[in-house]
Amino acid sequence: MAPTKTKRKDRILDAAEALFAKHGFEGVSMRKVAETADVDLALSSYHFGNKRGLFDAVLLRRAEVLNETRLAALERCKTEAGEDGPTVEAIINAFLEPLLAHGYQEDEGWRHYFELVAQVNSSFEWGGQLMTKYFDPLVRKFMEALKEALPNADPADLYWCYHFLSGALTLTFAHTGRIDQLSEGVAKSEDMVAAYERMVPFVAAGFKRLCEK
Amino acid sequence: MAPTKTKRKDRILDAAEALFAKHGFEGVSMRKVAETADVDLALSSYHFGNKRGLFDAVLLRRAEVLNETRLAALERCKTEAGEDGPTVEAIINAFLEPLLAHGYQEDEGWRHYFELVAQVNSSFEWGGQLMTKYFDPLVRKFMEALKEALPNADPADLYWCYHFLSGALTLTFAHTGRIDQLSEGVAKSEDMVAAYERMVPFVAAGFKRLCEK
DNA sequence: TAAAAAATTCATTGATCGTTGAATTTTATA
DNA sequence: TATAAAATTCAACGATCAATGAATTTTTTA
Numbered sequence: 382m383a384p385t386k387t388k389r390k391d392r393i394l395d396a397a398e399a400l401f402a403k404h405g406f407e408g409v410s411m412r413k414v415a416e417t418a419d420v421d422l423a424l425s426s427y428h429f430g431n432k433r434g435l436f437d438a439v440l441l442r443r444a445e446v447l448n449e450t451r452l453a454a455l456e457r458c459k460t461e462a463g464e465d466g467p468t469v470e471a472i473i474n475a476f477l478e479p480l481l482a483h484g485y486q487e488d489e490g491w492r493h494y495f496e497l498v499a500q501v502n503s504s505f506e507w508g509g510q511l512m513t514k515y516f517d518p519l520v521r522k523f524m525e526a527l528k529e530a531l532p533n534a535d536p537a538d539l540y541w542c543y544h545f546l547s548g549a550l551t552l553t554f555a556h557t558g559r560i561d562q563l564s565e566g567v568a569k570s571e572d573m574v575a576a577y578e579r580m581v582p583f584v585a586a587g588f589k590r591l592c593e594k
Numbered sequence: 595m596a597p598t599k600t601k602r603k604d605r606i607l608d609a610a611e612a613l614f615a616k617h618g619f620e621g622v623s624m625r626k627v628a629e630t631a632d633v634d635l636a637l638s639s640y641h642f643g644n645k646r647g648l649f650d651a652v653l654l655r656r657a658e659v660l661n662e663t664r665l666a667a668l669e670r671c672k673t674e675a676g677e678d679g680p681t682v683e684a685i686i687n688a689f690l691e692p693l694l695a696h697g698y699q700e701d702e703g704w705r706h707y708f709e710l711v712a713q714v715n716s717s718f719e720w721g722g723q724l725m726t727k728y729f730d731p732l733v734r735k736f737m738e739a740l741k742e743a744l745p746n747a748d749p750a751d752l753y754w755c756y757h758f759l760s761g762a763l764t765l766t767f768a769h770t771g772r773i774d775q776l777s778e779g780v781a782k783s784e785d786m787v788a789a790y791e792r793m794v795p796f797v798a799a800g801f802k803r804l805c806e807k
Numbered sequence: 808t809a810a811a812a813a814a815t816t817c818a819t820t821g822a823t824c825g826t827t828g829a830a831t832t833t834t835a836t837a
Numbered sequence: 838t839a840t841a842a843a844a845t846t847c848a849a850c851g852a853t854c855a856a857t858g859a860a861t862t863t864t865t866t867a
Binding site: 406 | 619713760
């Protein structure tokens, strides 16, 4: 039997996910992936075609799950709201809470995935194309809900507000340890609950300031 | 004389800055830097020791200028304020406005530098250490001013708010084109004035929501 | 202008890179 | 169980990588 029980294809994805998250696409070699996954070098190319195919497969695997979870959260917050529809806070919460649900538990796979997405999102080379590909259909649904909650908003304002949200979210899940050093331990980058509880009101206040009235 | 009038050392820094911004540290070869700068391969190692030394030199060069400009903006907003000290908006503005002053003009060197910083800030490998090294002494001065403007704030709240600001700022200056695609042209990632005018009130509203009262 | 120092070039080292064709083993099919 | 298909391994290709010691040119110093 194989070195461990899990399937080799999944082990490759897990290893690549962790390595890409820490070192980026160019900073990881196919050899290092194979070694970490305890698998022959040629196997990654066999399953995913080439290095870029492996990268895409890593991003796609959890994007599908995350998009479903987020969509369910949006639908639920809509049904729970009254006839006036959900508040800005409720919509932002539906966007962020699924991340916490996945990232809070000790599943380090999700943690690596979020670190990778954070890096991709801020990357000139990948940011525009890949984030659009994997997340924009869902984000557009959230934008629609926000437009209804903020009926007088200028569309450009709404998009910029979402962009700021995306940036704040991204950096928070990058887990760079920056806030730990800056705050000398007062704020901990590992404490996703603390981040989540503050991000929702912070972002909601920003949306309202720019898009209300 | 050399291929162009500018000094070779500066040409190397300019080329490395542009390339690192687009492709990251691992995505750039010393050979590509030399070729772009129109310089012999060995010259970069001679001037900067090794690839990592070149990377640090690129980051340091403009960090020193930016820190001075930001510090001056902070001092100015303090003197312009009355005895109660500057408002949250004024402090945030002093933090952001210098970026616009540098990035707005057609100096593509600064644009590349900001793209690079954005990538570094969200990188697990570099984010914690490098951002701390180059920016924390200055950021601490801004945090002090914010503490005075929000005297009842819990320190942890303040640090998280700054973290969200840092993320929003970072993504905006990464110029990934994401917002252009999501908004179908309604918002343009190149329009730094539009971003700046919205980021100040957005962030200030977030700070107040969490740290006031 | 002569000597010293700095800057630049040249040529090469050994290591690592992604990819691939062919051979082998394991699994699924009939 | 025989056969086809999928999965995995092996060995190697050519390309590119960062770094460096030695030689040469340019600039500075005295």
